[in-house]
Structures are given as structure tokens and as C-alpha cells.
Amino acid sequence: MKSKDKMGYLFIIPSLILIFALILYPVFNTLYLSFFNYRVQTMALGKTFVGLRNFIKIFNDETFFKSLKFTLLFTVVAVSMETIIGMIFANIMNRKLPGQGIIRTSVLIPWAIPTIISGLMWKFMYSQQYGIINHIFLKLQFIKEAIPWLSDSFVAVIAVIIADVWKTTPYMSLLILSGLQTIPIQLYEAAAIDGANRKDIFLKITLPLIKPVLSVAILFRVLATFRIYDLIAVLTSGGPANATQSLSLYTIKTYFDFGNIGYGAALATVTFIISLLISLLFLDSLKSKLE
Amino acid sequence: MNYFANDGKKGDKMRKNIILLTFLLIVLVSISVGAEDIVLNYYSHGVENGTRMDIIEEFEATHPGIKVNLVELPQDTNKKLQMINTILQSQDNSMDIFDSDVTWPPIFAAAGWVEPLDGYLSEVEMDDFLPGPVGAVTYMGKVWGVPYRTDAGMLYYRKDLLEKHNKEVPKTWDELIETSRYIMEREEGIKGHAGSWAQYEGLTCNLMEFVWSYGGKVFNEEGEVVYNSPETVAAVSTMTDMINKDNIMPNGIVNFYSGDARAPFFSGKLVFLRDWPSGWRKSQNPDNSQVVGKVGIAALPMGSPDQRSYSTLGGWQVMVSKYSDHKEEAVEFAKFRGGKEAQKMAALGLSHIPARESLYSDSDILEKMPFIEDMFPAFVSAYPRPKSPYYAEVSNILQVETQKAFVEDKTAAEAVKDADQRIKDLLGQ
Numbered sequence: 001m002k003s004k005d006k007m008g009y010l011f012i013i014p015s016l017i018l019i020f021a022l023i024l025y026p027v028f029n030t031l032y033l034s035f036f037n038y039r040v041q042t043m044a045l046g047k048t049f050v051g052l053r054n055f056i057k058i059f060n061d062e063t064f065f066k067s068l069k070f071t072l073l074f075t076v077v078a079v080s081m082e083t084i085i086g087m088i089f090a091n092i093m094n095r096k097l098p099g100q101g102i103i104r105t106s107v108l109i110p111w112a113i114p115t116i117i118s119g120l121m122w123k124f125m126y127s128q129q130y131g132i133i134n135h136i137f138l139k140l141q142f143i144k145e146a147i148p149w150l151s152d153s154f155v156a157v158i159a160v161i162i163a164d165v166w167k168t169t170p171y172m173s174l175l176i177l178s179g180l181q182t183i184p185i186q187l188y189e190a191a192a193i194d195g196a197n198r199k200d201i202f203l204k205i206t207l208p209l210i211k212p213v214l215s216v217a218i219l220f221r222v223l224a225t226f227r228i229y230d231l232i233a234v235l236t237s238g239g240p241a242n243a244t245q246s247l248s249l250y251t252i253k254t255y256f257d258f259g260n261i262g263y264g265a266a267l268a269t270v271t272f273i274i275s276l277l278i279s280l281l282f283l284d285s286l287k288s289k290l291e
Numbered sequence: 292m293n294y295f296a297n298d299g300k301k302g303d304k305m306r307k308n309i310i311l312l313t314f315l316l317i318v319l320v321s322i323s324v325g326a327e328d329i330v331l332n333y334y335s336h337g338v339e340n341g342t343r344m345d346i347i348e349e350f351e352a353t354h355p356g357i358k359v360n361l362v363e364l365p366q367d368t369n370k371k372l373q374m375i376n377t378i379l380q381s382q383d384n385s386m387d388i389f390d391s392d393v394t395w396p397p398i399f400a401a402a403g404w405v406e407p408l409d410g411y412l413s414e415v416e417m418d419d420f421l422p423g424p425v426g427a428v429t430y431m432g433k434v435w436g437v438p439y440r441t442d443a444g445m446l447y448y449r450k451d452l453l454e455k456h457n458k459e460v461p462k463t464w465d466e467l468i469e470t471s472r473y474i475m476e477r478e479e480g481i482k483g484h485a486g487s488w489a490q491y492e493g494l495t496c497n498l499m500e501f502v503w504s505y506g507g508k509v510f511n512e513e514g515e516v517v518y519n520s521p522e523t524v525a526a527v528s529t530m531t532d533m534i535n536k537d538n539i540m541p542n543g544i545v546n547f548y549s550g551d552a553r554a555p556f557f558s559g560k561l562v563f564l565r566d567w568p569s570g571w572r573k574s575q576n577p578d579n580s581q582v583v584g585k586v587g588i589a590a591l592p593m594g595s596p597d598q599r600s601y602s603t604l605g606g607w608q609v610m611v612s613k614y615s616d617h618k619e620e621a622v623e624f625a626k627f628r629g630g631k632e633a634q635k636m637a638a639l640g641l642s643h644i645p646a647r648e649s650l651y652s653d654s655d656i657l658e659k660m661p662f663i664e665d666m667f668p669a670f671v672s673a674y675p676r677p678k679s680p681y682y683a684e685v686s687n688i689l690q691v692e693t694q695k696a697f698v699e700d701k702t703a704a705e706a707v708k709d710a711d712q713r714i715k716d717l718l719g720q
Contacts, residue, residue, distance in 0.1 A: 040376060041680035044403035128543035129555055150546040153698050239490030240545045241694035256373040258684040259398065 040259025086172030442605030483539030
């Protein structure tokens, strides 16, 4: 038994090393650097310990709060829409329909396209000069003037959300579909015999049974959306006037572009803590899955 | 007998094997001696059409014993900076030389990551370079890089439209607005002017041309922030008015990168365009331009007639890492890369604008790029962006605050005042 235990530890050593090197070390190093005033520009002078001053600065940083507000709004709206639309798609994909293979494949296409490419695609489509969306809307006379998709502070937020929902809904619907397929058909048959209506069936059978899968899916999406970077970098690079600057974008700009390593590390730490808190919210529903 | 004979055969075989092995060993050793060339790792732009490899081959042919290994940096300029930053920060000796944008030398010089080149370059060697690029690689009284390519903002205009409406090439921004409005009233589906005004480095380049031409600046000679001035406010007001009041900019201008600005001009829907020289060849290529033969190039307008025209300086240099194990050889290559021969090859092969004055009278280059003769004054007077190791952050503040004026979150005066304050906060002034 004992030697078996030893063997077990031996086998997990490689993955432990990888976790230490690629996850724990960077996280703790970032945390460590966040207590220093450390800049590329003054690197020759070394770093000076400033305690919590970087974090105090964050709480007085207008740009940080603007980015946080945008990121939260973006996360809540985008993930809610992804969940609702994902649920609808999953239900369609779960039916016995002719051509189901084609339906499932076509629903998945956006997920298969790399984010940078889909970002560029949306950028072309949103263009006020040659964009197809404005072109169609104008031709159909829905609108009188081209919509300033990416150049108006308010509309740009919507535009970014639409692009993200389009891209990640397939992921959501795929996970929900996997949940739907685990529900035994007998439950529905029994409910039908008892005379339950569609609303009751959905709320009392489908939803509780897919809840574990759904909460994992939402957790994944919330965490990923909260750290959104690539899509926004391609679509707006945070503009106009920082209206679509996400926390990650701000952090990366501060750390790498501005060379403000200490403050950038503090921003990264705050983002990390918020993500951690969000995951804790989901801990309960994750537990119920294990039981 | 048989036994001995066998043994003899075996011995023969063994001897043969030993000879063969020795021979192989000698070959291997001699190869590795031959391979004791010094290999320089050069972090560079992508290879594109092979001209960069030709330059390296030429260097290797003239400098036996040194080989250059080109490592491609990412396409995006900010990503290039991130990668170089990361390597230098970790004091990695695997990067010997690298391409540097015109605004980077103060960053690396202040961090102490690059080798000053004063000891290696004679004054005569620096003499042939244009003043702009030399200024860009000079920081704190030292030279930190060798320029190999220059750039400057230009005004592109539609020759045919100006002729048709009997208008002169505008000398001031007000004239440009007036001419735009005049032509917009008389031509269907035409807008006046465009530039790269999205929230990125391109906006800083465009903005500075306005600010300088009105007499404003970011820093004074002592390095103090003097951005908040009536001149700067006038410049930003003009830009804001061009979007919101005079309405001569295409819709969506606040999210225009250089490609977005070129597209409407190339399809004939703009009278004016602020672009780099690299747009010229594209504008004259019938595959993607409908304005072939209809485009003129001029210096950018002035703020008022008593000011002068300013172009933002662009361009690239090579810098030598302080952590290189082969600095001598790296400097040799840097000198070659910025030398006349390599710059000529890049001009012919990649249409790069030379950073050396003598190449503007080179007949081969003039044949390939006749326009550089007319543009020469703009290259000579091109002005560097504010020099600071904190440049990236200063530039970001300018972009964000200017865009706030563009989208009418703030007035031009407020935006200038806030930018001024934020830059002062950043630099502790």
C-alpha cells in the first residue's frame, strides 16, 4: 500500500512541476511585485518596497473604475445573453429534426473561428464606410444614417457585446446540450402523464437537472469574459476614449506598454482576486454536482 | 590456419572501423571548427519578400566569421515592444541586435538595457544621416542606435478635384476645411479629410502635427510639461470641429486606423488624406486604388500662416543589447544595416525611405521612387514625438483625452487641461 502511495506521488510530480512553474510561480511573483514601485524606465535603480501603496492608488484610479465598470457590465450582459440564446440552441439541437447534423455543425462554426479572425470579421462588418451591416440596414431602410458601431462610446459597448455573444454562444449551447442529453426521457414521459405544462417541465425538470452543467458553463464563461482581451484589442483597442477598455486591456497596457511593472502587477492581482471571488460564488453549485 | 586467418580478417575489419571512426572524428572536428563563426541573433521585422535576407547575406559575405540569424518579431508594433522588453528585462543574452521604433530609444537607454554606440561610430559616419533619425537615437547626450529607415506624415490630395474646382493645395488647416466643404457641396458622396484618429499610436502622430503647427508642444526645452496652452487648445479644437462642426471627416473617424483612412481615399471618396509615404505606392496600384494618377503629395498644412508645417517623424533603427556576448560584432552589423548599401537595398526591395541624405540623389532609388525627391523637405524637417522614457504612457494619455474631446465628453480646452495634468502627475511634476 505504502509503495503504491509513493508511486502515486511519483506519477503526479511532472504535473506538479508544471503547475508550480507555469501557474503558482507567476501568480506569486505577480503578487510579490505588486508591493513594489518597479518601472522599466527606472529599472537600473532597482525596485523600492511601497507596501500597499499601489493598491491604494488603484482605489483612486478613475481609469481603473471605468474599466471595472465596463468589464462587469460586459460580463453580465454578454454571459446572460449567451446563456439564454445557448439554451434555445441547445433545445433545438436536442430535438430529433431532419438535418440535425447540419444544424449542430453550423451552430458550432463561430466557436471554431479564432477570436482574432472573428474580431477582424466583425470590424469589417461594423464599418461605417463599407460595412455590410450598415449597408443592409440602409438598403432595407431600417435606418436613415449609418450606425456608428465602433466610434460611439455607447454603441461600441453594444457592438463588442454582440461580437462576443456571437462567438461564444456555441460553447454555451454545446455544454447545455450535453446536460440535456443526460436527462432520462422517462422523466418527461411521467410529467406528460401527470399533465405538467411546458413551463413546469422546464422549470421543475429540465432546469434543476442541468443546473450543475449550467453553473459550470456559466462559471467558465464568466471567468473568461471577465478577462476579455483579444476581441477588444482587435475591435476597438479600448476606444473610443476608453469606453470599451477592459480590465485585462488596462493591465496589459500598464504592465507591458507603459512598463509600469509594480502597478501593472497590482492591477493583475486585483483582477485575480475579483475572479477568485466570482468562482467562490459558484462553489455551492459545484459542490451539488459532486454529490 | 583457418582460425588465424579468421582472426586476421576480424582484425582487419576492426582496423578499418577504427580508421573510419578516426576519419569521421576529424571531419566532425573540422566542421565544428569551421562552425565556430559567431552567430548574432537579430530580432527583426518579418522577412517579407526576402530583401532582409539579402542584406544579411551581403553582410555575411563581407564579414567572414560572423553569421546573422534573423528572428521574426510579431507583426504588431506594441507586441514587438513587449517581446523586446521581456527579453531585455530578463537580461537574456540570446538577443544581440533588434529593430527599434523611433520612440523607443529613451525607454531602453533609461533602463540601461542597450549599448551606447558613441565609441563605435565616428562623426563622419553619423554625418550622412538626416537630422530627424539622428535626433531619435540620441538621448541624454549619447547615441543609442543606427537608423536604417525614416518616415514622415504627408498630405495626400486629389489633384483632379482641386483642378476641377480651381482650388490651391491648402497651406493652413482652415484652408483645408474650407476647400473640403466647397468640394463636398459640389461633388456627390465625397468627404474632406481623413487620418488615423483611432485610440492608438497613429492618433498621437496625427495630433502632434496639429499641435506643433499651431505652436503648441508637450515638453519645453527643460522637459517641463507645457501642453496646456492656447495654441494646443486651438489645435485640438480644430480637430474636434473637423469631426463635429465642419463635418468634413468620414463617419466613424474616431475608430480609423491607417488602413481605414486609406480605403475611402483610394476608392475616390476623399479629397485629402494624412498618411505615411508607404501609402503612395498603394495609391498608385490599380489593383486596389481608383485614384491612380490623380494623387498629389504636399507638406501638411500649418496652423496659421506665420507658423510652419510639421510632420511627425517615424522610422526604425537597430540597437545593440547590453547583454549581448558579441557586442563588437553586433555593432558591426548595426553599422552595416544602417549603411548606404543596405539602405539602398531596402529602398529598392521594400520601398523603405532612406535615413541617409546621400541616397536621395541615388539614380536607382529615384527611378524606383521618384516621389522622394519632392518629399525630401518633409523628411528633413520631420519632428520627433515627445522624448521620454515614459513615452508610451504619455502617448496613451494624449490619445484618451483627445478622444474625449472628439466624442464630446469634454471641450477641447478641458481635454487639453486634463491631459496636461495627467502627464504632470505621471512624471511627478
